[in-house]
Amino acid sequence: MSELVESIRARYLETLEGIASAAKRAGRDPASVKLVVVTKAQPLEVTRAAIEAGAKILGENYPEEGVMKIQALHEFSAVEWHMIGHVQSRKAQQVAFNFNFLHSLDGLKLAKRLDRFCGDARRILPVLLEFNLGGEQSKGGWPASDETRWQELLTEISEIIALPNLKVRGLMTMPPLGETPEFSRPFFQKLKRLQEYFSVQFPQVDFSELSMGTSFDYEAAVEEGATFVRVGTALVGSREYKTEVV
Numbered sequence: 579m580s581e582l583v584e585s586i587r588a589r590y591l592e593t594l595e596g597i598a599s600a601a602k603r604a605g606r607d608p609a610s611v612k613l614v615v616v617t618k619a620q621p622l623e624v625t626r627a628a629i630e631a632g633a634k635i636l637g638e639n640y641p642e643e644g645v646m647k648i649q650a651l652h653e654f655s656a657v658e659w660h661m662i663g664h665v666q667s668r669k670a671q672q673v674a675f676n677f678n679f680l681h682s683l684d685g686l687k688l689a690k691r692l693d694r695f696c697g698d699a700r701r702i703l704p705v706l707l708e709f710n711l712g713g714e715q716s717k718g719g720w721p722a723s724d725e726t727r728w729q730e731l732l733t734e735i736s737e738i739i740a741l742p743n744l745k746v747r748g749l750m751t752m753p754p755l756g757e758t759p760e761f762s763r764p765f766f767q768k769l770k771r772l773q774e775y776f777s778v779q780f781p782q783v784d785f786s787e788l789s790m791g792t793s794f795d796y797e798a799a800v801e802e803g804a805t806f807v808r809v810g811t812a813l814v815g816s817r818e819y820k821t822e823v824v
């Protein structure tokens with residue numbers, strides 16, 4: 579094993595342990611939490627090393643970069659590729675054709691385009707609906723910071739649920755950046771409440787997946803019910819180029 583693989587492997591195992599302890603503290607089954615290794619803005623060699631170190635799910639933010647890696651690393655056919663960043667409409671086809679899962683569905687127009695391309699490709703894309711719970715202007719996701727206005731989301735969400743080639747599986751959020759993991763916790767709790775709200779409104783849909791928590795706050799996210807955590811820098815080090823977290 580190369581040094582790079584070994585060092586990622588050590589951090590990967592530590593993170594799995596962190597997830598397991600957080601799950602146990604919350605009385606949850608550790609196996610109900612899946613670790614997404616975020617390799618966005620990491621070179622191909624680091625991405626390959628992450629897979630060799632044990633990563634089962636890779637998270638990418640940019641369609642082109644992701645597709646390049648998916649093609650270059652196709653020998654690892656058991657690995658899943660998840661799109662976790664904002665998808666521009668004109669990138670919908672790349673996402674529909676190449677990715678296994680989309681965490682960051684944030685609009686009806688994008689949903690309709692993805693649905694059409696998935697139809698062409700005869701595949702069903704599992705998706706999570708992304709919500710902006712902090713009320714920041716520049717952030718992706720449906721605005722949902724004001725609980726008294728959740729009802730206003732229902733029409734669009736019901737249209738997305740009705741699309742035949744997308745399968746809604748749950749919710750995702752990226753809280754505003756705080757100083758400590760405790761700052762994120764109320765946002766994780768709010769996503770959980772939103773999940774409960776949608777589950778009552780749309781009992782026919784399975785909203786069971788919650789994608790929340792990054793390097794810095796994934797343990798709090800697991801305590802609050804995350805089923806996917808998205809961890810990058812804590813596993814594979816700092817990124818090659820600066821990226822805006824959307």
Ligand SMILES: *Cc1c(COP(=O)(O)O)cnc(C)c1O
Pocket residue numbers: 616618639662663752791792793794808809810811812822823824
């Ligand atoms: C970059 C990114 C992550 C990972 O963040 P780290 O701080 O590197 O763990 C998780 N989720 C999203 C949406 C991201 O863009």
